[in-house]
Amino acid sequence: MARFDSLRAAVGETPLVGLPRLSPSENARLWAKLEDRNPTGSVKDRPALAMLAAAERDGRLWPGCTVLEPTSGNTGISLAMACRSAGYRLVCVMPENTSVERRQLLTAYGAEIIFSPVAGGSNQAVAVAKQLAAEHPDWVMLYQYGNQANIEAHYRGTGPEILRDLPTVTHFVAGLGTTGTLVGAGRYLREHKPDVQVIAAEPRYGELVYGLRNLDEGFVPELYDPDVLTGRFSVGAIDALRRTRELLEVEGIFAGISTGAVLHAALAVAEKAAGTGEAADVAFIVADGGWKYLSTGAYSDDFYEAAARLDGQLWA
Amino acid sequence: MAVTVSIPTILRSHTDGAKSVDVSGGTLAEVIDNLDNQHSGLKSRLISNGSLHRFVNVYVNDEDVRFAGGLDASVADGDTVTILPAVAGGSTPAVAGVAGG
Numbered sequence: 001m002a003r004f005d006s007l008r009a010a011v012g013e014t015p016l017v018g019l020p021r022l023s024p025s026e027n028a029r030l031w032a033k034l035e036d037r038n039p040t041g042s043v044k045d046r047p048a049l050a051m052l053a054a055a056e057r058d059g060r061l062w063p064g065c066t067v068l069e070p071t072s073g074n075t076g077i078s079l080a081m082a083c084r085s086a087g088y089r090l091v092c093v094m095p096e097n098t099s100v101e102r103r104q105l106l107t108a109y110g111a112e113i114i115f116s117p118v119a120g121g122s123n124q125a126v127a128v129a130k131q132l133a134a135e136h137p138d139w140v141m142l143y144q145y146g147n148q149a150n151i152e153a154h155y156r157g158t159g160p161e162i163l164r165d166l167p168t169v170t171h172f173v174a175g176l177g178t179t180g181t182l183v184g185a186g187r188y189l190r191e192h193k194p195d196v197q198v199i200a201a202e203p204r205y206g207e208l209v210y211g212l213r214n215l216d217e218g219f220v221p222e223l224y225d226p227d228v229l230t231g232r233f234s235v236g237a238i239d240a241l242r243r244t245r246e247l248l249e250v251e252g253i254f255a256g257i258s259t260g261a262v263l264h265a266a267l268a269v270a271e272k273a274a275g276t277g278e279a280a281d282v283a284f285i286v287a288d289g290g291w292k293y294l295s296t297g298a299y300s301d302d303f304y305e306a307a308a309r310l311d312g313q314l315w316a
Numbered sequence: 317m318a319v320t321v322s323i324p325t326i327l328r329s330h331t332d333g334a335k336s337v338d339v340s341g342g343t344l345a346e347v348i349d350n351l352d353n354q355h356s357g358l359k360s361r362l363i364s365n366g367s368l369h370r371f372v373n374v375y376v377n378d379e380d381v382r383f384a385g386g387l388d389a390s391v392a393d394g395d396t397v398t399i400l401p402a403v404a405g406g407s408t409p410a411v412a413g414v415a416g417g
Binding site: 202204219220229230231232233234235268 | 373375378379380382383384398400402
């Protein structure tokens with residue numbers, strides 16, 4: 001059945017496609033879960049729409065309400081779509097060094113954007129949003145970093161879909177942001193197949209983003225559960241961009257830059273398995289398509305120029 | 317041959333501004349001890365009470381050591397050890413997130 005009552009209802013049930021050319025061997029296979037096939041084009045439709053639905057069920061939202069959210073883009077875009085149709089005002093706090101397309105999409109959907117400083121990346125967006133929430137007690141902050149509905153969306157959706165479509169799954173790889181995808185889907189998978197490896201791919205940004213960050217302070221999303229993860233890779237802009245282009249050129253999948261980082265980690269574990277002769281079915285998340293990053297030149301410019309430019313941006 | 321340690325901006329006051337330092341060592345703990353011998357004071361910025369500081373992330377060839385034995389993680393000549401401050405993401409005992417929201 002592919003008929004839905006509304007766009008919001010058409011979330012999830014995304015395709016899982018094999019990568020016959022990029023997989024290291026016949027027994028060590030890669031599978032891409034195409035989360036760009038969601039209503040607003042990213043995996044964030046799952047948590048965003050689930051958080052909104054939970055707040056509506058709890059009676060916290062009604063037409064005219066203001067919704068507030070720290071976001072690097074995709075969650076905001078998803079919320080903006082749903083908020084506009086429901087009659088809520090949306091205020092997004094977003095780091096100032098994100099791609100122009102994200103800003104344009106948010107504006108097109110009617111969201112208001114408050115920019116947070118580059119240094120510190122999403123940490124700063126969270127800090128600014130928390131401050132705004134304190135100043136405006138009537139605003140409703142869904143707060144994806146700590147909202148259980150984020151985890152639930154992946155525990156009830158992403159995880160079961162992967163296990164149903166790939167019962168032989170051995171590894172699950174996704175990007176590390178709010179930790180909702182990894183903790184939610186990973187927890188479901190490990191409850192049903194305890195040996196499944198849950199691997200995080202964390203973007204490693206340029207020095208501009210880390211800046212002079214103090215080693216005595218940090219931010220761990222409230223949703224994070226260290227017991228679910230079994231490994232974690234740090235992937236820089238060059239590897240992320242190289243894999244993004246490889247995925248496009250070899251398998252025809254036009255994905256965003258963060259997916260390149262996830263593929264880099266997925267290939268590392270698949271190649272390790274292929275080397276020891278173990279069978280591996282590695283499922284990884286394609287968080288979004290490449291459309292929102294075209295202006296960065298990531299797909300068309302000289303590789304090293306494009307990578308150097310990405311280094312100073314929040315590309316995931 | 318040695319292990320190359322990449323130093324984050326915030327700690328370069330200890331290394332006279334050097335972005336990376338070559339040291340020897342077979343485990344991460346040995347690497348950090350040798351690093352501290354060359355550049356005094358670094359160890360105390362990275363380790364407290366015998367384990368990695370909460371908001372410091374250390375990777376051996378891009379893989380987080382907290383999932384690979386922590387301070388006992390083995391390193392070999394030619395490996396790259398990357399030290400990073402946690403950005404939207406720190407670690408207790410491991411992790412968390414940058415961006416992606």
